[in-house]
């Protein structure tokens with residue numbers, strides 16, 4: 001055999017697995033047909049966050065007036081895209097460097113499986129184990145006219161060739177909402193069309209209310225319960241909202257209704273798959289003993305940190321340990337303004353699992369640090385089961401939610417009760433104090449809440 | 451007796467104690483001679499953070515160019531001060547509202563103790579217990595010429611009457627450095643003079659190195675090992691640096707060399723005091739049985755969240771519980787750019803206590819989220835004892851350090867090993883990932899570190 | 901809102917122990933049920949396990 005393990009796909013799932021395998025003493029190669037870093041670095045997490053930060057700067061400039069800073073600005077989208085390209089290039093280069101540092105061979109090209117120990121790229125390579133980490137690609141729904149000019153996906157949107165005057169985004173999921181936030185900051189008139197009757201159904205309504213309020217104040221139009229019927233030339237989006245057919249003319253339509261597993265080159269293995277992707281067990285093992293799959297291609301939670309985590313789990317299992325993936329504590333983030341983040345169970349799930357629950361909340365509008373930043377829209381919510389006050393869920397909307405949520409992740413992971421959070425001194429003035437106050441609210445002894 | 455407890459001083463120490471006492475069923479009054487919220491809300495934490503945020507907006511505008519956002523700005527300090535006043539007013543109003551909501555009587559005026567159960571304000575009030583929370587005031591060092599015009603303290607600086615062209619700040623402590631950051635953003639030429647040979651001696655040199663680099667890149671002049679000998683008219687600051695006498699002419703001198711306990715109105719009680727303030731035991735009890743003291747007046751760690759914590763401890767002890775204050779996990783924050791935060795033991799302290807230690811670090815320059823924000827200057831450092839990899843200290847310099855440090859606070863408080871942090875899934879891309887990576891570095895299995 | 905803070909012990913189904921306490925117990929094949937927690941709400945801290953280990957070291961289990 002040429003290698004102990006060959007990893008197919010160089011995204012966060014694949015490259016993380018490769019590094020850990022090398023650290024565990026394995027001889028490893030990684031095959032990538034495009035660019036190391038995968039969707040995440042090249043067309044996903046990272047580029048969107050460069051634009052999200054640019055949007056934050058723009059919105060900061062707009063809000064600065066209140067602080068006595070009077071500013072004018074113009075946006076140079078070429079320069080903005082180039083910033084994105086520099087950041088991506090540097091990170092992709094970093095992954096390449098890590099491969100070298102860990103003596104992992106990088107094989108450029110598309111891998112196709114020949115049998116369970118062999119792939120074909122430029123030539124044949126053999127290995128005892130494989131990890132399939134081929135990721136996902138944008139799902140293009142079968143909407144008539146979706147192939148019209150002016151209809152794009154996130155890949156194209158990230159090229160930032162122009163700022164449309166009017167854009168319609170189909171899908172109010174995480175990707176759809178993040179682009180809505182970005183285009184809004186860049187000055188587009190944004191409409192978002194979502195099929196579901198509720199926005200962000202995985203989190204609680206009190207958090208979503210604040211998001212809805214923010215969308216309204218930014219004049220982002222949101223149509224829930226609305227199904228796009230066709231896209232006419234123009235483009236013009238025809239959709240049915242609560243049974244009534246409406247239409248919107250615009251310059252660009254961004255399709256963001258989901259992503260599908262990228263099962264390509266794997267056909268010959270006849271792996272078990274389901275509607276969503278390659279089927280794996282809790283050890284990340286596919287229906288073939290020596291072959292593992294991780295990340296978006298498994299159709300699970302499509303997040304980079306889940307892919308990386310699964311990569312770690314797979315690596316340790318290949319190295320002979322017994323590790324099972326556990327998805328009970330996976331933070332999810334939405335990088336809009338305000339940011340949203342959640343981890344563990346929402347209120348409904350907690351009630352279902354534990355019966356009685358105790359809720360603690362604290363609004364940003366009562367947080368000193370939030371006020372000093374002019375960031376009054378926000379809420380910290382802690383969900384505890386009522387028997388021991390064990391913290392089982394946390395949801396945050398507001399500035400830096402994506403960072404401070406990790407206090408919730410640790411607390412849930414280590415089975416904290418609300419007391420442990422409440423009794424930990426939190427620095428003043430910080431947004432994290434809101435977590436402490438929410439914990440005190442769970443316990444019925446809030447300090448700064450009337 | 452008129453009350454179960456009278457709290458003297460309406461700062462974070464006092465008002466927090468009052469609320470908790472009311473929640474524990476006590477009849478409470480609070481005496482404040484100036485404005486509720488104390489130093490913290492009126493002249494400390496909050497106003498400085500409004501200006502720190504304004505500074506962040508200004509620095510954001512300057513750095514926005516790199517992101518393709520070309521901006522011009524002017525600063526209107528009147529408007530900036532008014533923003534500060536609005537925020538302060540709203541928070542002070544909030545404390546007043548909390549007092550009402552908890553049926554706490556607010557007595558306006560200066561309290562003077564008559565005996566251990568009686569104070570005089572507008573009239574006499576009696577109580578079984580007292581909490582002294584009279585805080586601190588700026589220490590004016592006996593430097594010849596310190597009374598000259600142009601020499602100010604933080605109270606005056608917060609009025610922001612003008613932006614000096616050149617300012618000399620005496621003292622490179624937290625307050626001095628925060629003002630250096632603010633004046634630098636506002637366009638002043640800033641010089642900081644510090645007596646100690648080292649900057650921020652309580653934290654490790656690798657963190658401080660990054661701070662020093664940042665000061666240099668902002669052209670803030672720092673003179674360590676320098677003692678101010680006198681301030682001449684002008685003002686002109688004459689100081690001895692490593693034995694050589696130098697001088698700087700400037701428009702304003704800001705004195706920020708420390709704060710002293712405000713023991714005023716308490717004389718008649720003859721409480722035991724030391725050099726720093728009123729002496730208290732671990733229950734926050736003074737030398738008089740029924741009288742407690744909390745916050746800056748005790749001369750301990752002069753932070754608002756410590757004052758509030760001590761207030762909680764005192765309240766529960768007065769209510770008949772046995773609680774001891776524990777200062778092993780107190781996060782400290784420096785709101786400059788980059789921010790700095792630390793909690794638990796530094797490397798030297800950890801070595802002293804545990805012998806062998808393991809250090810894990812991760813630089814912001816390798817963090818995807820930091821790169822998307824153009825925030826490459828930063829470092830996360832975890833200090834673990836070597837026997838169990840127990841996390842005993844954390845230090846962070848970089849954006850949002852003051853928020854993400856709380857993961858360290860929880861981890862140290864709850865006796866985590868580095869494994870617990872490393873095994874908790876952290877969202878991508880976030881700055882908090884740096885904490886996870888540093889934990890993996892402690893364990894010798896870093897992923898994104900070459 | 902009524903206070904639900906439990907000032908003394910939070911009794912859960914398994915002993916509440918800090919991660920380090922659990923790790924030391926595991927290394928020494930110790931059942932945490934035997935250890936009394938001195939931490940907040942009865943949580944077993946590192947010091948409790950170390951103290952317990954020292955005690956059983958000093959007086960070996962002659963009763964066994």
Ligand SMILES: Cc1cc2nc3c(=O)[nH]c(=O)nc-3n(C[C@H](O)[C@H](O)[C@H](O)COP(=O)(O)OP(=O)(O)OC[C@H]3O[C@@H](n4cnc5c(N)ncnc54)[C@H](O)[C@@H]3O)c2cc1C
Nearest residue numbers: 009011013033038039040044111135265295296302303304
């Ligand atoms: C716009 C957008 C924004 C996102 N934002 C976030 C975010 O903020 N946070 C987050 O956690 N997630 C985010 N995601 C999701 C995240 O990008 C994915 O969950 C993650 O990239 C999945 O990692 P992976 O390793 O499974 O696959 P991918 O990152 O998709 O990598 C798969 C790699 O395999 C290669 N490949 C495929 N087939 C073959 C073959 N046969 N031979 C050789 N190479 C092959 C591909 O070229 C690709 O590089 C975002 C996604 C998008 C589209």
Ligand SMILES: Cc1cc2nc3c(=O)[nH]c(=O)nc-3n(C[C@H](O)[C@H](O)[C@H](O)COP(=O)(O)OP(=O)(O)OC[C@H]3O[C@@H](n4cnc5c(N)ncnc54)[C@H](O)[C@@H]3O)c2cc1C
Nearest residue numbers: 459461463483488489490494561585715745746752753754
């Ligand atoms: C510029 C600056 C920035 C700071 N930034 C921070 C920060 O970011 N984070 C942080 O944690 N800390 C910060 N601090 C420190 C923080 O402000 C103090 O630690 C905190 O305010 C102490 O709270 P306290 O309740 O002990 O006293 P204080 O807040 O000083 O309150 C004491 C109150 O008692 C009143 N009083 C005094 N004597 C009497 C009397 N005899 N009768 C009636 N009333 C009386 C006073 O009027 C005052 O309102 C900062 C301080 C300064 C000066």
